[in-house]
Amino acid sequence: MTVHYPPTPHPATFNTPSVFLAGSIEMGKAIDWQQEVIKQLTDANWNGVVLNPRRADWDSSWEQKIENPKFREQVEWELEGLEKATLIIFYFAPNTYSPITMLELGLHAQNKKCIVCCPEGFWRKGNIDIVCARYGIPQVHAIEELTKAILKLK
Numbered sequence: 001m002t003v004h005y006p007p008t009p010h011p012a013t014f015n016t017p018s019v020f021l022a023g024s025i026e027m028g029k030a031i032d033w034q035q036e037v038i039k040q041l042t043d044a045n046w047n048g049v050v051l052n053p054r055r056a057d058w059d060s061s062w063e064q065k066i067e068n069p070k071f072r073e074q075v076e077w078e079l080e081g082l083e084k085a086t087l088i089i090f091y092f093a094p095n096t097y098s099p100i101t102m103l104e105l106g107l108h109a110q111n112k113k114c115i116v117c118c119p120e121g122f123w124r125k126g127n128i129d130i131v132c133a134r135y136g137i138p139q140v141h142a143i144e145e146l147t148k149a150i151l152k153l154k
Contacts, residue, residue, distance in 0.1 A: 001038075001041055001042060001045075001046050001047060001048060001049075001050065002048075002049050002050070003038060003049075003050045003052055004049060004050070004051050004052070004081070005052055005053075005054070005055060005056065006053060006055045006073065006074050006077040006078070007055075007073050007074070007077055009077075010051075010077070010080050010081060010084055013084075014049050014084065014086070016047055016048045016049055017047075017048040017049070017086045017087070017150075017153035017154065018048060018049040018050075018051060018084065018085045018086045018087070019048065019049070019050055019051065019085055019086065019087045019088070019089060019150050019153070020051040020053075020081045020082050020085035020087070020088045020089070021033075021034045021037060021050065021051065021052050021053065021054075021089060021091075022053070022082065022088050022089065022090045022091075022101055022104050022105070023089070023090050023091030023092060023093070023098065023101050023117075024091060024092055024093035024096040024098045024101060025053070025054055025098075026093070026096045026097065026098065027058075027060065029093070029095060029096045030093040030096050030098075031093065032054065033091050033093065033143055034052045034054050036143055037050075037089075037143060037146060037147050037150070038050055038052065040143075040144065040147040041147060041150060041151070044147075044151055046150065046151055048086075048150070048153060051081040051084075051085055053074075053077070053078050053081070055074060058074075078104075082104060082107070082108060085113070086113065086153055087113050087114075087115065087149070087150060087153060088104075088108055088113055088114045088115075089114075089115050089116075089117070089146045089149065089150065090104070090105055090114060090115070090116045090117065090118075091117045091118075091143060091146065092116070092117070092118040092119070092122040092124075092125070092128060093119075093122070094119050094120065094121025094122055095121055095122075095123075096122070096123075097123060098122075102124065102127075102128070105128070105131060106131070109131055109132075109134075109135040109137060110135055112136075114137045114138075115137070115138050115139075115140060115146060115149045116128060116132050116137055116138070116139045116140070117139065117140050117141065117142065117143060117145065117146050118132075118139065119141065119142075
């Protein structure tokens with residue numbers, strides 16, 4: 001298994017299945033669920049590529065403007081990864097707002113490569129449930145179920 005983090009450029013194509021870990025990050029509010037998924041995939045000897053947008057050197061003082069090269073680099077890395085991934089998993093952590101994750105779900109809801117985990121306690125769970133129902137997006141109840149979905153990729 002290979003894990004890609006920003007700002008490392010994506011390859012032109014992936015030779016194995018790939019998964020983008022879209023979901024709550026909100027530093028200090030959301031657990032590092034991405035590392036839990038990566039650990040579970042490692043333990044299962046999964047052969048694929050994980051695209052993890054959680055950036056170790058993220059600086060919350062960066063101006064979130066198109067003119068800011070670091071911020072733009074992050075957003076473009078995420079957009080490209082979402083487009084290239086075989087599967088996008090979404091995790092909406094309880095007690096977070098996760099507006100970017102909701103935006104990403106909206107962008108990709110119709111492409112048939114999404115799976116969502118939105119536990120009770122997420123402030124807009126009703127909206128997420130309705131979007132998933134409308135576009136036939138499978139929903140699971142726990143992070144471990146997201147991992148099981150990834151393990152089914154060939």
